[in-house]
Amino acid sequence: DFEDLPRLSEHPDFCACLGGKHHLKLPPFAEGICTELFAVLTDRAAVGILEMRSLKLLGAYQLRLVQGLLKIYRNHLKLLDASEYDPLTGLLNRRFFDEYQAALNAVRPHRDGFAPPTTAERRARVEGRQTTTCIAVADIDFFKRINDHFGHLYGDEVLVLLARLMRRSFRESDRLFRFGGEEFVVMLTSPDREGIGAALERFRASVESFAFPQVGRVTISIGYTEFGPADNGSDAFGRADKALYEAKRLGRNQVQCYEDLVAKGVLAGKAAPKAEAEEVEYF
Numbered sequence: 001d002f003e004d005l006p007r008l009s010e011h012p013d014f015c016a017c018l019g020g021k022h023h024l025k026l027p028p029f030a031e032g033i034c035t036e037l038f039a040v041l042t043d044r045a046a047v048g049i050l051e052m053r054s055l056k057l058l059g060a061y062q063l064r065l066v067q068g069l070l071k072i073y074r075n076h077l078k079l080l081d082a083s084e085y086d087p088l089t090g091l092l093n094r095r096f097f098d099e100y101q102a103a104l105n106a107v108r109p110h111r112d113g114f115a116p117p118t119t120a121e122r123r124a125r126v127e128g129r130q131t132t133t134c135i136a137v138a139d140i141d142f143f144k145r146i147n148d149h150f151g152h153l154y155g156d157e158v159l160v161l162l163a164r165l166m167r168r169s170f171r172e173s174d175r176l177f178r179f180g181g182e183e184f185v186v187m188l189t190s191p192d193r194e195g196i197g198a199a200l201e202r203f204r205a206s207v208e209s210f211a212f213p214q215v216g217r218v219t220i221s222i223g224y225t226e227f228g229p230a231d232n233g234s235d236a237f238g239r240a241d242k243a244l245y246e247a248k249r250l251g252r253n254q255v256q257c258y259e260d261l262v263a264k265g266v267l268a269g270k271a272a273p274k275a276e277a278e279e280v281e282y283f
Contacts, residue, residue: 013037018046023067025057038070042077044090086178088156089163097177097185101233134196135233136186136224137240138203141252143182146215154214161212162220169203185237193226193257200224200255208253219253226259242267 008014017024017037026035034057040048050070052058058066084096092100140146140162147155159182166176166184175187186203190196200222207220223243227236243258246266250256261267 014049017049021046023063038066040070041074042081043074044081044085047077089159089178091163091166091176091178091184093177094179097179098233100175131189131191132193132196133187133189133227134193134224135227135236135240136188136196136200136222137179137237137244138184138186138200138220138222139244139248140182141219141221141248146218150215158212158215158218161210162207162218165206165210166203169206170199185240187227193259196224197255197257204253204255221247221252222255223247224255224257239269242269 008018013024013026014037017039021039021041023039024037026037028034032055033053034055036052036058038050038052039046040050050066052066084092086093140158143155143158146158159178162184163176163178166186170176170186170188173189175185177185177187179185186200188196188199190199204220204222207218210218212218221244223240223246225236225239225243239258243256243261246261247254247256258267258269262269
């Protein structure tokens with residue numbers, strides 16, 4: 001779990017290796033052990049560190065062997081990226097979203113919950129607290145106008161920069177997808193729905209305040225809903241999409257929750273189904 005890992009800032013040698021994307025030799029330990037670091041690269045970025053310790057520094061042949069293995073691993077990651085990631089934004093793609101939902105449905109009979117529990121979820125259970133998982137659908141307002149007025153090159157730049165803002169706004173454990181075109185999906189967990197709403201609102205505000213080159217001001221509309229234990233991806237996405245439609249209808253540049261809209265009578269329907277619950281109906 002990401003919550004259990006030490007922060008990268010606590011390891012300046014790792015930061016130096018990742019920043020330079022090269023082989024780094026460290027001073028020997030008191031026991032005479034030598035440490036060498038290698039950046040693990042993909043076509044998108046440096047994604048990890050290979051740390052090797054031995055009684056003496058690696059020789060020329062051993063270095064070539066390690067570097068050759070890293071190239072093979074890089075090619076392997078490239079194949080995985082091609083099937084799981086959107087090539088423009090680097091976010092997870094629609095195909096992976098569908099596979100992810102199928103995997104969740106497969107593991108759900110074996111446990112009462114949404115997915116293998118994170119550290120935060122386990123702590124919440126130990127402390128007797130509940131956790132809420134939501135799916136959010138975000139859409140860029142008037143994106144067609146951007147493409148028509150500035151051209152598709154600047155439209156693509158907006159998509160890339162928006163994806164960057166998403167990564168800054170959400171945690172490593174949250175799932176970020178480019179669903180297609182100007183539509184994005186976020187799957188995130190929090191102790192309550194209000195916390196998720198606040199996180200989505202921060203993301204919306206960060207987009208509104210960001211100065212996009214040439215284009216200037218860009219806004220997004222977001223709809224979200226709870227993802228229940230007996231839920232499935234298509235039903236939950238449908239509810240979030242209804243909330244997104246209402247956000248657009250009510251003026252855009254806002255966040256709307258499906259359950260809140262139902263409670264206010266704006267939408268007719270039911271909340272996310274619980275385990276063993278009746279089928280959800282929409283009118």
